[in-house]
Amino acid sequence: MSLDRMPIFAWYILVTAGMMVVGFPPLILGSILLEAERAFGLPFFDPDKGGDPLLWQHLFWIFGHPEVYIIFLPGAGIVSTVLPVMARTKLLGYRWIIAAIVALAFLSFGLWVHHMYAVGIPHMALGFFSAASALVAIPTGIQIFAWLGTLWSGRPQLKLPMLYLIGFFFVFVIGGLTGVMIAVVPFDWQAHDTHFIVAHMHYVLVGGLVFPLLAGTYYWLPHFTGKERSFKLGEAAFWLIFVGFNLTFFMMHLTGLLGMPRRVDVYPADAGWTELNLLSSIGGFITAFGFALVVIDILQTMLAGRASRRNPWRASTLEWAMMLRPGTYNFVSQPHVASRDPLDDVPDLDVRLARGDGYLARDRDGLRETIAVCVNSGRIDYLAVVPTNSWLPVVTAAVTGLFFLAFLLGLYWVAAVVLALLAAMGWIWAKKIVSHADEGPIDIGLGETAYVHHQARFAPGWCGSLGLLVADATMYGSLLFGFAYLWTIAPNWPPPAFIDPSVIDLVVGTAGFGVAAWAMRRSLAENGRGDRYGTARWAFTAAAGLVIGALALLAAPLFRLPSPTSHAYAAIATMLVAYTVLHAIVALLMALFGWTGVRAGYVSPARSLVLRVIGLWTDYAALTGITALVALHVPILLGAGQ
Amino acid sequence: MKVPAMIWVVAGFVGWAAAFGAIYGFHGIGCAYGWDAVPLGPTNLHRVVQVGAWLAFLPPLLLLALWLRCRRTQANEGGSTRWLALVGETTAWAGFAAAVITFAPTATTSVCV
Structure with a gap:
């Protein structure tokens, strides 16, 4: 299907996934810096040595505020999916x-400082974040009014999912409105660190996620269980949760406005908060009973419910064309989607797909396959062969866990060995998934053919690498932000000594990385011409260029920088080198894999995927390597250290 | 190389994000190096840089929205390209409006206090 026919829930998840790719890396970087400070004494957050604890707050909240929307958007996706069905109309x-x-999604990345209004930030910066915080209410409001309009234009039925959606409207709108209040700096300064914030957060997160999740749980319950509910326990549970939640958290608005701070377990008896807190506690118990009843209701349905008929809500989305409960394969054959409401277009689509009247109805040598389409036109692009069962992900996860465990226990040499082990596993995995021969077009049913993904331009491996590098680039950008932040804001700067700058390192390193990126392009071009020798030779040249670039970077901590434990400047400069050298090593291993792969037949003019993925990583290593060299040497060469 | 139509859905806000990064970056650098203490006409160097950066980002964002409007009107009626262009145009106008509002404090608030 094309993007304009995609189910609205899938749109929400697509946007959420994009936010996660960009949102999590700053937190990961913050955690790495924290561990480096704990394990090796690199003073990123120590003000005595030029560090700044506010850098941690920035890195945490650059992740933390988008995270609120990462939590909310799937919930809103459930609302947009379930609400039209309950209202018997279209969204x-x-x-x-x-x-x-x-x-x-974008605005949510421009308001992280509204969690830091009270730390002492100039008014102009507060103005940016306050404006963005207020602006974000507009797209949220557009969704609320679209949902209200959908209800207005339909014939709503008060079934259990709808009850939870009504609960969502009530709770989430209150949470949204208090959000606009605390977006305003003077009000936030008054309410900062009080129970008012606790109340706001719970109204947004429970309203925006828990109520829609419960609506979705009951909506898709026939899918999970294959059964229908038979008693009215769920309705009773809803009222307990709704009343209990509001009793608990509405009171916190009042205690917060009366001045009660967050995170206290005792307070003066004459503060005037006791009765309100008692009501909150009673509400907490009522909520707990409500959730217990939900669990009992679901267990009762699973164990003693009647078998559900197909598509019990008469919805028009594809998941209801599956069996209840779905088989492990979901669909016997895949449909051709011509609109946003495929079950309205073809009411017996479930029977047709089960009969095999779709794509990929026939099993091809036990392979797991699915169709990839052009996102714009919806035309079939290629046949993606997905991995079969393997212990490799489990083993990789265990080895990765061992790496972190070794760090926590201070066994750093074990961590280094584990890292080498992970690289070896990556090599083995890559050898397992490459293709060794060109394949002709494959019959996929309905009179169409497609090539396998190894021979496609936007193959999953290439798209996945691009997504990973976007996440990686966000982390690198956050590291550069940290470098600039400490240099310009942190106390106890300038450091006792800067880097001893070197034009030779700068030029040689830049040339090495430049040659690597150019050589991989040449390798790809030679592969297109079918020259295997030329392809391998240029891949090897790229590897050599990466080695030169990495050595030029390594010269900084080895010969030119002060000790990384002496000051935050040297610490973050060393971290910059560590990051870029690690990426140069990854790209180097990949280039060597490409070099051996050409000789082993992993690539051909039709199968250039391996080389194109290596090209992406080489370009990234070159770009980050050159910018790191520039960031380390150029400011000092220009006199910034004077 | 043909740019995937999906890119236009996010283009307006990518521009807004670039403006945010640049203006917030200039703000930090300017305060660190005392640009606000350098008089320039009726104001100071730092405010001129901040307002200048804000105003510099507005025309490209406006042109992007107008260009996507042309692209949408030229696309085939009912096609997915036209639909994506329409979503792109909507988000481009929203990105432009967000840039007008978000960075307006450059002209009105105290710079480094």
């Missing part, structure tokens, strides 16, 4: 909702 404003969630 109003599909396009506007998509524009709104894209806007919301």
Whole structure:
């Protein structure tokens, strides 16, 4: 299906996934810096040595605020999916909702400082973040009004998922409105670190996620269980949760406005908060009973419910064309999707797909296959062969866990060995998934053919590498932000000594990385011409260029920088080198894999995927390596250290 | 190389994000190096840089929205390209409006206090 026919829930998840790719890396970087400070004494957050604890707050909240929307958007996706079905109509404003969630995703990255209004930030910066914090209410409001319009235009039925959606509207709108209040700096300064914030956070997160999740749980319960509910326990549970939640957290708005701080377990008896807190406690117990009843209701349905008929809600989305419960293969054959409501277009689509009247109805040598389409037109692009069962992910996860465990226990030499082991496993994995021969077009049913992904331009490996590098680039950008932040904001700067700058390192390193990126392009071009010798030779040249670039970078901590434990400047400069050298090593291993792979037949003019993936990583290693060299040497060469 | 139509859905806000990074970056650098203490006409160097950066980002964002409007009107009626262009145009206008509002404090608030 093309993007304009994609189910609205899938749009929400697509945008959420994009946010996760960019949102998590700053937190990962913050955690790495924290561990490096703990394990090796690198003073990123120690003000006595030029560090700044506010750098941690920035890195945490650059992740932390988008995370609120990463939590909310799937919940909103459930609302956009379930609400039209409950209202027996179509979702109003599909396009506007998509524009709104894209806007919301971006704006959510521009308001992290509203968690830090009280730390002492200039008014101009507060103004940016306050404006963005207020603006984010607009795309949220667009969704709320689209949902209200959908209800207005339909014939709503008060079934259990709808009850939870009504609960969502009530709770989430209150949470959103208090959010606009605390976006305003003077009000936030008054309410900062009080129970008012606790109340706001719970109204947003429980309203925006828990109520929609419960609506979705009951909506898709026939899918999970294959059964229908028979008693009204769920309705009773809803009222307990709704009343209990509001009793618990609405009171916290009041205690917060009366001045009660967060995170206290005792307070003066004459503060005037006792009765309100008692009501909150009673509400907490009622909520707990409500959730217990939900669990009992679901267990009762699983164990003693009647078998559900197909598509019990008469929905129009594809998941209801599956068996209840679905088989491990989901669909016997895959449909051709011509609109946003495939079950409205073809009411017996479930029977047709089960009969095998779709794509990929026939098993091909036990392979697991699915179809990839062009996102724009929806035309079939290629046949993606997905991995079969393997212990490799489990073993990789265990070895990765061992790496972190070794760090925690201070066994750093074990961590280094584990890292080498991981690289070896990566090599083995790559050897397992490459293709050794060209294949002709394959019959996929419905009179169409497709090539396998090894021979496609936007193959999963290439797209996945691009996504990973976007995440990686966010982490690198956060590291550069940390470098600039400490240099310009942190106390106890300038450091006792800067790097001893070297034009030779700068030029040689830049040349090495430049040659690596250029050589991989030449390797790809030679592969296109079918010259295996030329392809291998240029891949090897790229590897050599990466070695030269990495050595030029390593010269900084080995010969030119002060000790990394002496000051935050040297610490973060060393971290910059560690990051870029690690990526140069990864790209080097990949280039060597490409070099051996050409000789082993992993690539051909039709199968250039391996080389194109290596090209991406080489370009990234070159780009980060050159920018790190520039960041280390150029400011000092220009006199910034005077 | 043909740019995938999906890119236009996020283009307006990518521009907004670039503006945010640049203006917030200039703010930090300017405060660190005392640009606000350098008089320039009726104001100071730092405010001129901040307002200048804000105003410099607005025309490209406006042109992007107008260009996507042309692209949408030229696309085939009912096609997915037209639909993506329409979403892109909507988000581009929103990105432009967000840039006008978010960075307006460059002109009105105290710079480094």
